[in-house]
Amino acid sequence: MHLLRELPCKGLKPNAISYYSILHALFRSEKCGAACDLFDDMQAAGVVPNIPTYCILLDGLCKNGYLAEALSVVSMLNSNGIYLDIAVYTTIIDGLCKDRKLESARDIFDNLSSKGLMTNVITYNTMMNGLCQGGLLDKANELLVKMEENGCKPDDVTYNTIVKGFLKRERYREAMTLLEEMRARGFSADISTSEIVVDLLLAKSQDPAQLEMIKRILPTSKYGVENTK
Structure with missing residues (x-):
């Protein structure tokens, strides 16, 4: 902040990137008031x-709990005819999901195409994570199918997100089906998914066939499947 204020004294004019960097740091440090003041100063400086x-x-x-203020900014931008790209709406969807406003998040998600925006894998993953966190696993699974129908290929984050959702709700059959599908597509379970599989699945079943299938899917688990018998 001190260096930013010194720039005019050196004959230099701060640009959007200068403010962007500091705004990012202030919000990450949870200094929301200072960040909002800086945003106002930025506009006042032209x-x-x-x-x-x-x-x-x-x-x-959104991440600091000011969802209403974020929605107000979006409304203002829309009123002023400012084009908002998919990254902005993905951010809002994420904020709504984390605030457990899943219906509002889904409304925005479902209307993206009407705004001329192409939903990308990050947006799908964000909405899917919200549905999984809210326990709406069947809706998340439907979204996975719809995602591919709309020509957006799921990635490893997509599968890990939905698999973890099913595992946490102890819906193991669906989780195993998705794990096999993930493996067939060349994706692998991440560390957190592997931990859940080892801690939950192996703890609840000693079926040899199931154990063998899990070893094939998660051969490099952090804990080692063999050691959990």
Whole structure:
């Protein structure tokens, strides 16, 4: 902040990138008041915020519990005819999901195409994670199918997200089906998924066939499947 204020004295004018970097740091440090003041100072100095700056603002507001303020910013931008890209809406969807406003998040998600926006894998993963966290696993599974129907290929994050959702709810049959599908596509379970599989699945079943299948799917588990028998 001190260096930023010194720039005019050196004949230099801060640009959007200068403010962007500090805004990002302030929000990560949970200094929301200072970040919002800096955003106001930025505009007062005649620096027009760009889309990445608005993304930082919205992400910072959402992650620090200021969802209403974030939605107000989006409403203002829409009213002013400012184009908002998929990254902005993904940020808002994530904020709504974390605030357990899944219906509102799904409404925004379902209307993205009407805004001329192409839903990407990050947006799908964000919505899917929200549904899984809310216990709406069947909806998450439906979204996985819809995702591919719409030409968006799932990635390893997609599968790990939904597999963990089913495992945490002890819906092991669906989880195993998805794990096999994940493996067939060349993806592997991440560390947190592997830990859940070892801690939950192996603890609840000693069926040899199931254990062998799990060893094939998770051969490099952190804990080692053999050691959990």
